[in-house]
Amino acid sequence: MEQTPAPQDPEGREPLPPPSSSGPSAPAGAPRTRPPILRTVGRIVPFIPALVPAAIVAAIVYSLLHAAGFSIALHNWRTWQISLPTNFGWEFFGSNWNPPYSWGIAVFVVGSFLTAVPALLFSMLIGLGIAIASVAYLPRLVTRFLDPFVDLLAGIPSVIYGIWGYLVIAPYFGTVLNPYLYEHLRFVPGLGGTMPPSSGLGLPVGIFLLTLMALPITTLLIRDSLRSVPRDLWESGLALGATRWEAMRRISIPHAKGGIVSAGFLGFGRAFGETVAIAMVLNLVAVYPTNFYGGTATIAAEMFSILDSAYGNSQFLAALSEMALILVVISLAVNVVGRLFISRLSATEIAGL
Amino acid sequence: MVPTPSADAPLGTPIAAPVPALAAQDVLFDRSARTTWRLGFDRWAGWLLPLLFLVAILPILDLVWYISKTAIPTLTWEILTSFNYRTVDALGVPIVSTVEVLALSTAFAVLLGVFGGIATAEFLSDRSAGWVRVSANMLAGTPSVVLGYFGFFTFCIYAGWGYVMMAGVLTLAFFMTPYIFRIADLAYTSIPRPIREAAYGSGTRPHQYIVKVATPIAFPQVLNGIFLAMAIGLGETAPIVLTTTGSKILPPNLFAPVTYMTALIWADFSSPSGSGGYDVALQCAFLLVVAVVGLNILVRVISARYRKRLEGLYQ
Amino acid sequence: MSAGAAESSPPVVSVQQLVVTAKKKQPILRGISLDFPARSLTAVVGPSGCGKTTFVRSLNRMVELTPGLKVEGVVNYLGQNIYDPRVNPVLVRRRIGMVFQRPTVFPMSVFENAAFGLRLIHEAEDEIDAAVEEALQRAGLWDEVRDDLNRPALALSGGQQQRLCIARALAVRPRVLLMDEPTSALDPAATQRVEATMQRLKEEIVIVLVTHNVGQAARVSDRTAFLHSGHLVELGPTADILERPRDPLTQQFITGRFE
Numbered sequence: 001m002e003q004t005p006a007p008q009d010p011e012g013r014e015p016l017p018p019p020s021s022s023g024p025s026a027p028a029g030a031p032r033t034r035p036p037i038l039r040t041v042g043r044i045v046p047f048i049p050a051l052v053p054a055a056i057v058a059a060i061v062y063s064l065l066h067a068a069g070f071s072i073a074l075h076n077w078r079t080w081q082i083s084l085p086t087n088f089g090w091e092f093f094g095s096n097w098n099p100p101y102s103w104g105i106a107v108f109v110v111g112s113f114l115t116a117v118p119a120l121l122f123s124m125l126i127g128l129g130i131a132i133a134s135v136a137y138l139p140r141l142v143t144r145f146l147d148p149f150v151d152l153l154a155g156i157p158s159v160i161y162g163i164w165g166y167l168v169i170a171p172y173f174g175t176v177l178n179p180y181l182y183e184h185l186r187f188v189p190g191l192g193g194t195m196p197p198s199s200g201l202g203l204p205v206g207i208f209l210l211t212l213m214a215l216p217i218t219t220l221l222i223r224d225s226l227r228s229v230p231r232d233l234w235e236s237g238l239a240l241g242a243t244r245w246e247a248m249r250r251i252s253i254p255h256a257k258g259g260i261v262s263a264g265f266l267g268f269g270r271a272f273g274e275t276v277a278i279a280m281v282l283n284l285v286a287v288y289p290t291n292f293y294g295g296t297a298t299i300a301a302e303m304f305s306i307l308d309s310a311y312g313n314s315q316f317l318a319a320l321s322e323m324a325l326i327l328v329v330i331s332l333a334v335n336v337v338g339r340l341f342i343s344r345l346s347a348t349e350i351a352g353l
Numbered sequence: 354m355v356p357t358p359s360a361d362a363p364l365g366t367p368i369a370a371p372v373p374a375l376a377a378q379d380v381l382f383d384r385s386a387r388t389t390w391r392l393g394f395d396r397w398a399g400w401l402l403p404l405l406f407l408v409a410i411l412p413i414l415d416l417v418w419y420i421s422k423t424a425i426p427t428l429t430w431e432i433l434t435s436f437n438y439r440t441v442d443a444l445g446v447p448i449v450s451t452v453e454v455l456a457l458s459t460a461f462a463v464l465l466g467v468f469g470g471i472a473t474a475e476f477l478s479d480r481s482a483g484w485v486r487v488s489a490n491m492l493a494g495t496p497s498v499v500l501g502y503f504g505f506f507t508f509c510i511y512a513g514w515g516y517v518m519m520a521g522v523l524t525l526a527f528f529m530t531p532y533i534f535r536i537a538d539l540a541y542t543s544i545p546r547p548i549r550e551a552a553y554g555s556g557t558r559p560h561q562y563i564v565k566v567a568t569p570i571a572f573p574q575v576l577n578g579i580f581l582a583m584a585i586g587l588g589e590t591a592p593i594v595l596t597t598t599g600s601k602i603l604p605p606n607l608f609a610p611v612t613y614m615t616a617l618i619w620a621d622f623s624s625p626s627g628s629g630g631y632d633v634a635l636q637c638a639f640l641l642v643v644a645v646v647g648l649n650i651l652v653r654v655i656s657a658r659y660r661k662r663l664e665g666l667y668q
Numbered sequence: 669m670s671a672g673a674a675e676s677s678p679p680v681v682s683v684q685q686l687v688v689t690a691k692k693k694q695p696i697l698r699g700i701s702l703d704f705p706a707r708s709l710t711a712v713v714g715p716s717g718c719g720k721t722t723f724v725r726s727l728n729r730m731v732e733l734t735p736g737l738k739v740e741g742v743v744n745y746l747g748q749n750i751y752d753p754r755v756n757p758v759l760v761r762r763r764i765g766m767v768f769q770r771p772t773v774f775p776m777s778v779f780e781n782a783a784f785g786l787r788l789i790h791e792a793e794d795e796i797d798a799a800v801e802e803a804l805q806r807a808g809l810w811d812e813v814r815d816d817l818n819r820p821a822l823a824l825s826g827g828q829q830q831r832l833c834i835a836r837a838l839a840v841r842p843r844v845l846l847m848d849e850p851t852s853a854l855d856p857a858a859t860q861r862v863e864a865t866m867q868r869l870k871e872e873i874v875i876v877l878v879t880h881n882v883g884q885a886a887r888v889s890d891r892t893a894f895l896h897s898g899h900l901v902e903l904g905p906t907a908d909i910l911e912r913p914r915d916p917l918t919q920q921f922i923t924g925r926f927e
Contacts, residue, residue, distance in 0.1 A: 046476045046559075049468035053534055054488035056527050060495065060503040067506045126408050133402035140735055148653055150409045155649040156416065157588025159618045160638050164416045166622070167631065215409055236772040236833070239730060240785040241762035241840060243395035250784070251774055273496030276590045280622060300498050304591055307505065324502050328495060335494030336487065387790050392756055 061328065067321035092322070097286040099310075103319045107286050109326070111296040114289070115203065115278065116271035119210030123267050126211070127218030128260070135226045135252070136244045147223065154216035162280030165209045166201070170281055173208075174200020178293050196293035201283035203292055209277045214267040221266065221342070225259020226252050258341035265338025273331050275300040299327045417642060424639035427632055444636060446603055451614045453604070454522055454593070459583055461526035462533050466582075467575065469530075470537025471563060486538065493531040500528045501595030509596055518604045518611035520596035528592050529582040536578025540571035577655045584648035587641065590615040614641055678747075679703035680843055680874045681727060681764070686741035688722055688731065688898075696722050696737070698898040704844070709870035711889035711906065712878045715921060718895040720878045724846050727876065728764040729757040745844070762789075764844040765837035770853045771829035773836075778824070779817040781832055785840035799839055806872075807835035808865040827858020834865060844874040851884065863888050882922060886910055894918045 094104035130150060134143045178196035186192040196202070229252045237247035253260070283295025284305060303320055310316035473485050504524025508514050544567055552566045593613040599620055600610035614637045621634035681704040688697040697719045704710055712720045725731040727743060729750060742749045750760045762785065774781050782800040791799065800817075804810040809831040813819070821832055830850060837845060847866070851859040866888045869875060879885055885892050885906060892909040894902045894917075902909060902918045913919045 046472050048472070049465075050472040050477055050481075050485045052465050052469045053492040053531050054485065056530065057488055057492050057495070059507070060499060063503050063506045063511075064499075067502075126405050129402045129405040130409065132398075133405060137399045138403055146406055146410070149413075150406070152646065152649055153409060153413055155584055155588070155645050156413065157590070157615060157641060157645060159588070159590050159615045159622075160416070160420070160642060163618060163622060163631070163634055163638055164419060168415070168419050212409075212412055219409070230772075232768055232770060232772045233774065235730065235733060236766075236768060236774075237784075238733070238758075239728065239761055239766040239768075240788070240836065241758055242785075242788055243391055243758050245395045245398045246391070246788055255775065269494060273494075273498070275496060275498045276619065280619075300496055303502065304498050304595070307502070307595055321502065321506075324499055328499050331494055331496055331499075332491050335490060339490055388759070391788070392758060395758075 061325070064321045064325050064328070068318045068325065092319075095288070099313075099316050099319070105299070105319075105323050105326075107288060108297050108299040108302050108323065110288065112272055112298040112300070114296065115206050115210055115282070115298055116268055116274075118207045119214055119271040120264065120268045122207070122211040123214035123218045123271075124260075124264055127215055127222050127263065127267075130219050131223035131226050132248055134223055136248050150219050151216050153212060154220075158213070158274060158277040159280075161209050161213060162277035165205050165277060165281040169208060170200035170205045172200065173204050174198045178204060182293070190292045193291035194294070197283070199283070201281055202295045203282070203289060205281040206278050209281060210271040210274055213274060213277070214271045217270055218263040218267040221259050221263035222256065225256035225262075228259075229255045262338050262341040265334050265341075269331055269334040269338065272334065273300055273327065275304045279305050299323055303327070417646075420635060420639050420642055424632075424635040428636055428639070444633075444640075446601060447612045447614050447617050447637065448640070450600075450603060450612045451587075454518065454525065454611060454613055455583060455586055457522045458525040458529060458586055459579065461523065462529035462582055462586075463579060465526065465530045466533030467537045470534045470539075470575075471541050471567075473534075473538045474541035475559060475563060475567075482538075486535070489531045489534050489538070492527075493535070497528055497589050497591040498595075500524055501591040501593075503527070504592060504596040514608060516596060516598040516610060517608040518597060519607045521593045521611065521613065522607070524592040524596050525586055525589060528589060529586045532582040532585060533575075533578050536581065537571075537575050540574035540578070541567055543574075544570050573655060573659045577652055577659065580648050580655070581652050584645050584652065587648070588615065588645055590619055594619055677706055679705050680746060681876075682742075682744040683727070684742040684744070686723070686726060686739070686743060688719070688726060688740075689738045691736040696898055697726070699741070700895075700898075700900045702893060702900060702903055704874050704876060706843075706874060707871055708891065709866060709875040709877060709889045711885035711892045712876060712895060713880070713882060713885055713892060713921070714895035716880070717897075719898045720895050721848055723895065724766075724848055724876055724878050727844070727846055728761050728766055730761070730766065732757065762840050763842050764846060765840070765842035766846045767830070767833050767837055767848070767850045769849045771826055771833055773821040773824070773829045773832055775820070775822060777818045778813050778821050778832060781821045782835050782839050784836055789840070799841075800835075803835040803839035804832075806838050806865075806869060807831045808861060808868070809835055825858070827854050827861055830854060830858070830862060831865060834862070838869075842873065844876065845869065847875060847877045849878055849880060852880070859884075882910065894921065896921070 092103055093106055094102075095106045096102040096104040097107055134147055138146070174196065175198060178200060181191050182196055226248075233251055233255065234247055237251045238244070242250070278298055279301040282297070282301060284297050284301055285295050286297050286302065289296045303324055307320065310320055469485075469489075473482050477485060501524060504520055504527070508520035508523060509516060512520075514520050541563075548566065548570070549562075552562045557566065593616045597613070597616065598610045599612045599616060601612075604611040618634045618637050618641075621631060621637075683703070684701050686697055686700045687695070689695050700723060712723060714720050722731060722737075725734075726739060727750075731737055731739060739751060741751075743751060745760070745763060748755070750757075750764075774784065776784075779800060782803055783796050786796045786799055801810065801814075804813065809828060812828060813824075813832075821829065824832060830853075834845075834847075834850075851862050854862065863884065866875060866877065870888070870890070877885070877889060889906045891904060892906045893900060894909065894913075894915075896917050902913060902915045909918065910922060913922055
């Protein structure tokens with residue numbers, strides 16, 4: 001700790017307290033000292049709370065691994081036994097999900113992408129449009145009111161999206177939109193085939209809800225990165241005779257590339273991990289959809305709805321846990337990569353993402 | 354008229370060449386095809402792009418309107434306050450249970466998150482802080498289903514509690530923690546440097562600095578973060594559904610079944626349609642929307658006020 | 669380029685009773701009228717807050733980008749009022765270019781920066797090449813960048829970047845160039861090169877130069893306009909203004925009593 005002698009005041013008065021560094025240090029100036037053990041403890045203790053999130057993440061991963069069959073048993077100092085997670089063989093990645101006989105999770109993976117990717121595309125396009133409108137075209141007075149409105153979308157609980165989707169949107173899709181598409185656009189691959197169910201449940205509603213849920217994230221990130229383009233740069237573009245659109249397209253958007261990429265990743269992460277709303281409107285069946293109107297299943301939704309029936313069946317639970325691990329890995333990867341491109345953002349809003 | 358260089362001369366012409374006087378007239382009322390197209394496109398964009406706002410706003414308005422219009426007529430004061438568990442429609446129990454669970458979860462999340470956030474802001478080197486923040490982002494990014502699984506395995510099975518309130522409380526608390534953690538971290542990190550340096554420069558020790566100097570400044574932001582986490586926790590379903598079972602009475606102790614409003618909506622939704630409509634679900638939905646939107650607005654208002662206040666300090 | 673020769677042709681830009689007010693009726697410019705003849709360099713000087721930046725930004729309708737400002741009066745470009753409701757500001761800005769205080773090069777190559785305005789109006793490739801070269805020559809930057817036009821513009825020094833901004837503005841052949849304190853962020857050597865460029869350019873186009881540096885005004889400008897609190901206090905040949913100012917406010921400013 002303090003190896004150097006305390007600096008002396010030149011006129012010989014009390015020794016000045018040693019300068020504090022940003023960390024717990026020895027008591028300032030006073031003659032009492034703490035026993036070394038307490039001092040060491042005192043240095044380490046403040047760091048412990050910072051490890052909480054990492055500890056929780058580790059605990060999550062470990063609990064899933066354990067449920068999947070992984071464990072390390074120490075019999076004595078020398079022998080230890082590692083059981084690996086239950087190996088379902090290659091068919092785990094197959095398409096045949098039929099517990100308790102077969103465990104092919106491909107359906108769910110495909111389903112998750114099938115719902116999340118279109119939702120991401122829509123929410124990126126719409127979010128980009130809204131962000132450009134907000135930054136370049138609408139007066140500040142209006143955007144100060146409209147922007148928070150869009151951000152509010154993120155606060156609605158997914159159950160409520162689900163129930164609204166189920167009671168309002170799905171019937172509308174089922175009775176108006178889907179039959180219309182089926183009638184008039186039957187020739188488009190994916191829009192023909194079997195009649196869409198009149199309940200309206202299925203991919204269309206699911207993608208619709210996911211788009212709404214990812215929208216506030218994409219809009220916020222793109223808008224924020226467009227706003228952070230230096231004013232001078234933007235005005236220089238206009239001073240050269242560019243229209244607002246041209247200045248946006250040729251100057252601001254290239255400058256904001258990082259934020260736009262982040263928006264893509266984080267929006268995808270949101271759509272990919274969404275559980276309850278999808279479970280309520282997607283007409284959950286563990287099969288590939290035959291056309292655009294069909295129902296399918298996603299990893300998260302299936303995990304959520306089926307856990308009850310798996311209670312007690314350790315093989316079932318292991319399969320679900322391994323599915324959960326795949327979900328975790330994808331979500332974490334998307335999240336961490338997505339955040340790499342964010343440079344500077346307003347505090348509270350992003351902390352809420 | 355003295356010949357002046359024309360801005361409209363074809364680009365190959367050197368600038369000092371004389372040009373007919375009429376060229377000047379065209380200058381500001383130029384209607385070349387390309388220009389008309391550019392200006393027209395910009396005008397179109399100015400109409401179309403703002404309309405996209407409607408894509409975001411109309412659904413949310415419809416959602417709020419639908420839920421309100423369906424739920425409000427059925428809500429009576431008696432329903433809201435009745436704890437009679439024999440009456441299916443009594444909401445008193447779910448409301449109070451939800452508040453209890455949320456309060457406990459928030460308390461745990463604050464304990465776990467605030468100290469960690471302060472520690473990261475004050476004690477960690479930039480490198481370590483970077484890693485810790487990554488871990489917080491990772492935790493915030495895990496889907497709530499996964500948290501639910503974690504809670505199920507850890508508390509319901511390994512700890513042997515079964516489907517009880519405490520399992521739900523802890524799972525939800527872990528889910529809320531990273532949000533509080535991040536905001537506490539941000540709040541303490543963004544204390545203006547001059548204040549920090551003045552404090553340490555005059556010999557203040559770290560814990561004194563934190564308690565006496567930093568916390569009063571960071572407090573509104575941290576409080577805001579707590580409200581934000583509460584709004585998030587209020588809307589979560591999976592962590593509770595996977596770790597608890599519903600109950601028609603208030604939980605007598607921490608290890609009893611408990612009803613959380615989101616879980617109630619889910620249960621009402623998935624129960625066979627003989628339950629006579631989704632009245633309960635919609636009523637709960639209405640109350641939740643009011644609470645969550647209210648909290649969100651509160652968070653924004655505090656956030657705006659706080660930003661103004663901070664601008665007065667050494668900005 | 670004596671004031672006499674320029675005066676005999678109609679002014680390129682003619683400002684009449686320009687009034688700019690901010691929110692809550694705060695006046696920023698109070699009824700300014702002056703003309704800018706062809707092939708001249710007019711310095712606009714004054715203490716900070718006198719409205720010189722607002723004035724210059726009113727000449728190409730950039731002032732509209734600041735919310736809450738109201739503009740009244742007439743600014744004639746070659747006889748047409750740029751504030752006529754039928755005129756789109758985009759067209760005005762091609763004819764009246766602007767260079768800002770800090771170099772604002774885009775994150776592209778040198779060539780692409782210079783070609784930016786030309787690409788907007790969709791000129792043919794070979795014409796763009798020729799125009800870029802000409803603009804870079806007029807800005808006095810050609811010799812320094814000709815060997816590699818594709819290098820990123822951000823790799824240039826501050827002075828070079830500012831000259832690139834000038835070239836960029838010149839590429840679309842404006843008749844007027846507005847310069848808002850273009851050398852205040854540059855070191856003396858770079859400043860000198862930009863001033864040399866200005867002196868060459870004033871033989872070709874109209875330059876309106878806002879500067880807080882009276883010495884600079886003395887070095888490059890033919891005439892000087894002195895603004896104070898939104899009024900045009902005095903206008904005349906630079907030598908006259910600096911050596912024999914008529915108004916006491918001007919005198920105070922020149923001798924440094926304001927700043």
